[in-house]
Amino acid sequence: MHKKFGCDAMARLIDQRWSGHYKTTRSRVKNFAEVRTTLEYFTSSETGDAEISIKAADLLAAISKRQFIFANEVMNLILYLLALADKLLQERSSSLFEGYDVINFTIT
Secondary structure (H helix, E strand, C coil): CCCCCCCCCCCCCCCCCHHHHHHHHHHHHHCHHHHHHHHHHHHCCCCCCHHHHHHHHHHHHHHCCHHHHHHHHHHHHHHHHHHHHHHHHHCCCCCHHHHHHHHHHHHC
16 A cells, blocks of 8 residues: 555554664654545545545544644654664673663763
8 A cells, every 4th residue: 555655664563672663653754644645545435445434534533633743753753862772772792881871871
């Protein structure tokens, strides 16, 4: 479906590392207009599948709220800022002291 509407494939929301969460939120921010267009298509679609149309309408209403848009943008920014720390903390050679320094640097 992402090829039809000209956007990147969306990552699934599953248990994953912080870097995976960043890729997911980045994808949602980057492809927001395309996701909205796709949901509008299925909401008004004459596909004959009322259940899909109803789910698309509900999801469209949810992602159109300012609270969702704001939270998505904020989480994307926070996860972007933590991406470097996440990468450094995943290295096998990192010690607890280095981890503390990375976290402390990221926070300040």
